[in-house]
Amino acid sequence: MSFVVQRLDKPSSYRDHQYKGNVSQFAKDLQFSTTLYVGNLSFFTTEEQIYELFSKCGEIKRIIMGLDRNKRTPCGFCFVEYYRREDTLDCMRYINGTKLDDRIIRTDLDPGFREGRQFGRGRSGGQVRDEYRQEFDAGRGGWGHIRAKQEAQREANIEENYVAITSIPHGASLEEGSMEG
Amino acid sequence: MEEYNPSPNPVMEGTANEHTEAVDQFGRTVRRTHHRAKPYDRPHRGRDRGFNRFGGGRGGRNAPISAQDRHRLELEELEKRLATLIIKVGDKLSSSVAFNLEALAGVLCKEYHRLSETILRAFQGVVTELPMKTEIYATLVGLINARQPEIAEAIVRMAWDQLVETAKDTHRYKMVKLWLRFFACLTAVGVVLPASCLDLLRCFINAVVRDDPQVQDQGRADTFVYMVMITLPWVGRHLDQYSVTEMDALFQTLQQYVQQPSQQRPPLALLQRFPGLMDLAAVDPNVVVASPLWQRYQTAPLQYVYHMVEELRQRNWEDPIVHRTYEKFSSVLAPLQPMEIMLAALELPPPVDPKQVTFTGTEPDYNASGSVSGARSELETKVEPMQAAFRETYATKQRFSDILPTPWIPLYSEPQLELVLDHFIVYDMLLDTMDIFHVNRKDAASYLTQLQFMVSQVLWQAVTTDESDEVPPPQRPILNIDQLVVTSLFSRLFQLPSPPHKTMYYSALTVELCKFSHDRFFPLLSAAISDLFATMPTQTLWSQIGNGASTDETANSTRGTLQRLAVQPDAGVAWDIECIHRFADWFAMYLSNGNYTWDWQAWADTLQRCHPATPALTFVHESLSKCIRLSYMDRIKTTIPEDLQPVVMPDISLNPNFRYDGSHPLPEAIQTFANALLDQLNQKEPIETIQSFLENAYQYDLAGLSFEELAPVATASSQVYGYFPQGFGEVPSDQLINVTVTSDNALTRVVRDVFVQCVLFIGRKSFSHMLNVIERYLPLLKKFGMDADAKHHIVETVNEFWKDNPQFVTIIVDKLLNYRVVSPLSVLTWALNPLRVQFDYPAPFYVWETLRNTIHKLESRIQQIDRRIHSKRSLLTTQDTTEENPAEVSTLENIAQLESTMTSLQLEQKDLLLSLFQNFSSLLATTIKQCIDKGVSLEACQTYLWISGRYREIMRTYHTSVKALSSTLETIVFTEDVHPLITTVFKETLEI
Secondary structure (H helix, E strand, O other), X not given: OOOOOOOOOOOOOOOOOOOOOOHHHHHHHHHHOOEEEEEOOOOOOOHHXXXXXXXXXXXXXEEEEEEOOOOOOEEEEEEEEEOOHHHXXXXXXXXXXXXXXXXXXXXXXXXXXXXXXXXXXXXXXXXXXXXXXXXXXXXXXXXXXXXXXXXXXXXXXXXXHHOOOOOOXXXXXXXXOHHHO | OOOXXXXXXXXXXXXXXXXXXXXXXXXXXXXXXXXXOOOOOOOOOOOOOOOHHHHHHOOOOOOOOOHHXXXXXXXXXXHHHHHHHHHHOOOOOOOHHHHHHHHHHXXXXXXXXXXXXXXXXXXXXXXXXXXXXXXXXXXXXXXXXXXXXXHHHHHHHHHHHHHHHHHOOHHHHHHHHHHHHHHHHXXXXXXXXXXXXXHHHHHXXXXXXXXXXXXXXXXXXXXXHHHHHHHHHHHHHHHHHHOHHHHHHHHHHHHHHHOOHHHOOOOOHHHOOOOOHHHHHHHOOOXXXXXXXXXXXXXXXXXXXXXXXXHHHHOOOOOOOOOOHHHHHHHHHOOOOOEXXXXXXOOOOOOOOOOOOOOOOOOOOOOOOOOOOHHHHHXXXXXXXXHHHHHHHHXXXXXXXXXXXXXXXXXXXXXXXXXXXXXXXXXXXXXXXXXXXXXXXXXXXXXXXXXXXXXXHHHHOOOOOOOOOOOOOOOOOOOXXXXXXXXXXXXXXXXXXXXXXXXXXXHHHHHHHHHHOHHHHHHHHHHHHHHHHHHOOOOXXXXXXXXXXXXXXXHHHHHOOOOOOOOOOOOOOOOOHHHHHHHHHHHHHHHHHOOOOOOXXXXXXXXHOOOOOOHHHHHHHHHHHHHHHHOOHHHHHOOOOHHHHHHHOOOOOOOOOOOOOOOOOOOHHHHHHHHHHHHHHXXXXXXXXXXHHHHXXXXXXXXXXXXXXXXXXXXXXXXXXXXXXXXXXXXXXXXXXXXXOOOOOHHHHHHHHHHHHHHHHHOOOOHHHHHHHHHHOHHHHHHHOOOHHHHHHHHHHHHHHOOOXXXXXXXXXXXXXXXXXXXXXXXXXXXXXXXXXXXXXXXXXXXXXXXXXXXXXXXXXXXXXXXXXXXXXXXXXXXXXXXXXXXXXXHHHHHHHHHHHHHHHHHHHHHHHHHHHHHHHHHHHHHHHHHHHHOOOHXXXXXXXXXXXXXXXXXXXXXXXXXXXXXXXXXXXXXXXXXXXXXXXXXXXXXX
16 A cells, blocks of 8 residues: 555565566565575674664564584575565564674565575575675685685785795895995 | 656657657656666676566667557556655645646646546545545545536546545544545535534534443444544534534533543543553653643543644634635635435444444354254353453454544643644644555655745744734744644653554654655754653662662662662653653664764763662663674674763673583583583484483483582572662562472483573574574474473573573574464563562563563464454355255364364463462562561662563553453453552453
8 A cells, every 4th residue: 555655565576587487476475475585794703693673673483594504614694494474574663774794784575494505505505695795804814705816816826926035045145245246 | 747648758749669769857768678677797697587687788779669558558657646746736835826726727627537546546545545645635626526517526426435434434534534534524625514514513413312221332432533533623614604503512422521520531541651650740741751731632632633623613614724725716716515414324334232242243153053063062162251351352352443643742842832732633634644644654754844835834933924023923933844843743652551553654754754764863863762761760769778688788888989879750651661662662763774873971960970770771771782782792892981881881792601611610521511511402302312311421420429519500590680780679589480390300311401401502693503503303302391490491591501691592482482482471581570579670571571561462362263254154154054065074173173273272362361360469569568567768769660561561562461361460460469559550441
């Protein structure tokens, strides 16, 4: 019924690319879902911090931390499941876009957690976005993976070509006035 | 205003191939790839996989658009543009408003033939969702009326249908108020006859006057009267011009109503956000936060509004709040022929006596399906009393709720900023805006910040004349709208028993306001927070604590150097405890979203001389511990000045308090047993192995221990822990054990303690680890929690294990409740342990949060099942009940099942509430006795302050359930020999 007000509790245009099912199934899942995807977390944010913030909108059923596929460490996202649908929507209205651990977090309605979704899908094991990220982000492991490799390469180059000279090469003389000769 | 362009977007005109030519207002070319396409290259993504149908932008969209499609797209585009134009018109009251309105009226008339539905819907939307611009839209209708009267008529008819429809529903009276305002403005513009408008208003008044005096439906009557009065400012002048005598009569009726003795009711003390503020103001007129108007509104809101309206009438309705855009069009609007409205269709809901148990329309008809199964009807008769009462309150508690604005909090103490009568209308609008936009806090913030452009400048700016430099003194107080926004925000946050939306909304809205206009709101919020903090008591009033006795010595020794000050006149205003709690939660969220920057130095002096357990210090403590939960200890520590850290930093540590880590002096047998068990749990041994291991321990390993060796471990977890060790009045530990151990249960308790502690230790790493390990050993945990004592012991063990990290206690107890390892009753026994009265600060927030969650869990479960029964029943009534339908039979079985669950849940809730209030009553009785024995007044007793505050909180939060149980409570708990202070709260609860 709302005409002027654009509701914030609408799902975003994001689709899970590995979702098995068709469009209408997806829409139906979202309509009754009590699960939220939470993004842009710091790698250091703990489950308890997430619990503290998200429980302000209602009782939480479970939290599934997103993990790096290879390292099994948090990689900046999670799923939060509530018991009730209203709480899920309230979370979209009130918590989406606020700060947790000094970062603005993003929440999105999710069709529901399935085993395997807790792992990052990027080539290096983390989230895809961290693969291509060009900015330095201390809360998410520094440079993006591709950029990190480039940086490492650059460092190596510097090391090789411009490494500080600590010893004087053999052959040169330290004697004073030797240059004059 | 956005320029109106009737020809559709150029993008739409050619085929899709011409896209590249289109340039937007910033000169950027239109993006060709789908908005979801990533800026970086991701090869190997087939476009037919799952949802990625638009991927890559290869083909697919290049097919030429058919003529039909193009027409549809054109229309859609046009609809969108029209809607935006209607929404945006009059957002700023500048000189261009008149021009824009006229242009828009022209467009609407032109497009009405093909977009009538859109236009009507738009009007419906803007009237109900933009309460501050009703007058603008009424003017727009007037301009349309001047061009094409039939369109205006259609709009008025739509508005009337809406009014009639919403007026039937007692839950939607806020909207009826907005429709009434629209009709008032339409009358002022000249679209509707003044006589019709007057009739409409009288319709509401007469409904009140003609009612059966036997039926006391105060809520309904107040709502109707309020709606009429709040509508009058928009149309009063025109109604007076129409007929002074009739208006006189109307005012007389209103006056008679508001001067009834029933209107002069002192507000319930139970719902006071600052109890004692009124008395304080009566004694000392210089009290900072006292304001006579605020008081007047609080004691008799309708009288206050009546005076406002009457004063306006005496000023000949010269009110800058009500701006009159239509006056600019008087030459166009004057010759119009106003419409008449048929009032016959308006049906107002009949009065309902709240004391009589009647089923309202939303209730299912129990008789219709009552004769189907014998077992079920038997069930129904068994539970009927509680259920009927419960359902009745559940269905009717929302009647006409919140139509009268909640009293504002006199935040800003400067007299010129007081909320004078005219400003009340703005306050009302602000609250409406906050409620309407709760689904989009960003829009809410944007409208709240823009509001100043929507009311006349006279109101919020001192008028300067060009010639002289002197600013003439304003005729009436200048309204600071931003300040009023902050005031409304806090009024809602502190609304009792509960605000219309989750308190989190108000936190989020505050953050959004700061984002929108940091410069405007940051200083105001800081000032408001400091003002609120300044009113909190910082001193305890113990002037003559105890004359001897051991407790006094204890107090002496532990409080050390703390000075015992005499009664302080600046002790602050008594705050409601729940409001302190909400304020702390809100403040933590505010800090968390503002990088935890706060000028703590400004509060340093106050905090340094705070007595322990006083509201001011506790507020800071609890806010900081919430901040630590949202962030981490070291982060918060860096934000606090060093000299203040020992005073305010809560003592939180992430490390568990594990008894069997080898550092505690324990009988060797127990330590060995614990180590072995820990090993087994670590190796994830199956449950059978663990069980036989435990049984072995009973028979052999631990059997040789004497009672003296067992007893200390068996009782260890039953200590009541003070949450803040620094100076918060620790009591020697041996006085804090409230359990009797016999040789029978000592061993069991020890084994239980070892097992539960080891399980908790294994799952200490995170919430998920904990859940995992609990789930793995759930049957064993359940076995250990067979009876009430055992369950209580488990709760205490959890509390002791995580005593330095209370968040975990709350989470784990919550999960154990879900798994039914512990019962609500056991949480209650723990939270309301009689030994708590020995602490000055008996009620750390986490204990109450745990208790509140426990009660809430049961309540929401009941509501959920109730809703499910309703929906199942509605399925039944739609089908033919005479036929033997297999689907129907299964539904009936389903209902029967749900109802038996309901019965057991309700019995559980009844038990819980009964013992809850019993425990509260005895706790309070002990505290009162303690105070009398020591010769301390109750106001000076921190223990009493905290416990009674929580008691009041729970009473009013669950007032519907309390009412349903009132007779039982009266006979069992609140008997005549209970202290009147305790029963008063109960009696007030019944009046909510």
